[in-house]
Each structure stands twice: as C-alpha cells, then as structure tokens.
Amino acid sequence: MQAHRHLVPPLAAKGHLVLDERELREWGRELGRASLPPLLITLTGELGAGKTTLARAICEGYGVEEPVTSPTYALVHQYSAPLSTVYHVDLYRLDDPSQLTNIGWDDLLSEHALVIVEWPERAGARIPEDHVPIDIDYAVGEPDRRLLLAG
Ligand SMILES: Nc1ncnc2c1ncn2[C@@H]1O[C@H](COP(=O)(O)OP(=O)(O)OP(=O)(O)O)[C@@H](O)[C@H]1O
Numbered sequence: 001m002q003a004h005r006h007l008v009p010p011l012a013a014k015g016h017l018v019l020d021e022r023e024l025r026e027w028g029r030e031l032g033r034a035s036l037p038p039l040l041i042t043l044t045g046e047l048g049a050g051k052t053t054l055a056r057a058i059c060e061g062y063g064v065e066e067p068v069t070s071p072t073y074a075l076v077h078q079y080s081a082p083l084s085t086v087y088h089v090d091l092y093r094l095d096d097p098s099q100l101t102n103i104g105w106d107d108l109l110s111e112h113a114l115v116i117v118e119w120p121e122r123a124g125a126r127i128p129e130d131h132v133p134i135d136i137d138y139a140v141g142e143p144d145r146r147l148l149l150a151g
C-alpha cells in the first residue's frame, strides 16, 4: 500500500514549503486532485506572488479543461469540472465588502462548488471560517522561489 503523503505539511502554521514554479504548479495540481466540493480555498500574497499560477494548477488538477485566466477585471470566472462548478474569484478590485452582493457572493458560497479566491482580505468578515487558507510569499534573494504556507 502506498504511504499516505501529507498534501499540507504537518504543523503548517509553523512551517512552509519553498517551491520553484514547476514545484508550485505540481503541488497545486495535487491539491486540485485531492479537492472535494464544497470547498473554499483562499490565496493570499502580494502582487505577482503566484496566486493565479496556483489557482490555474488547482483547476487543472480538479479537471478543468478550459484555459484558466486571471479574473481581475470580471472578478469571477466560472468553469466546469467533473465534480462540480469551479468559481475563480479575484477581489483585488473590490473597494468594499458590500460590493460582494453584486457578484452573487452568498449564492456562490452556498453552492456545491470549488471556490478559489485571490485577495480574500478584501472580503473582510465575509470569508466563512470554514476554508483552506494558503499564503504565498516571495523568498528573500530567490526571485524564482516562493514560500507557501497552507492549511
Ligand atoms: N516559484 C514560483 N511560483 C509561482 N510563480 C512564480 C514562481 N517563480 C516565478 N513565478 C512567476 O511569478 C508570476 C506570478 O504571477 P501570478 O499572476 O500567478 O501572480 P498573482 O499573485 O496572481 O498576481 P496578482 O496579485 O496580480 O493577481 C508569474 O509570472 C510566474 O511565472
């Protein structure tokens, strides 16, 4: 029997993964393969840290076949996958959490779906407690590596 491998490092709050882009994509695909709806994944990190890159890999692993592009302007992109609909949300341009109503936020969260949110901090208290938080940080002095803190 294959040994169980932790997707998220144990004691993740105290540890992190240091990944180059290929490794980060592979980790994301694995997370996508392991994801079951309903599930909310939040991706926090500075501009250009790799949130969309990771979201794309999660979608791939989850079985989305269409190209996944950044929803910065539309705020929400919707995809279909074998297990459920996928909503990829980018709240960078949200000025106030009250605007979430305009994008159907509460309905979207109550669906049996995979929801991936970039810039979740823009939603304030409207991010439900029950979610998988992932932080991506730049690694000092290593332009092609990122620190990933998950779970
Ligand atoms: N280890 C790495 N992991 C992820 N991306 C990397 C890594 N190293 C370099 N990159 C590059 O960093 C960029 C990340 O861009 P991406 O659009 O995914 O960031 P983002 O966090 O979504 O930005 P934004 O805040 O604008 O939405 C890409 O150009 C990617 O090639």
Ligand SMILES: [Mg+2]
Residues within 6 Å of the ligand: 051, 052, 053, 070, 090, 118
């Ligand atoms: Mg992005």
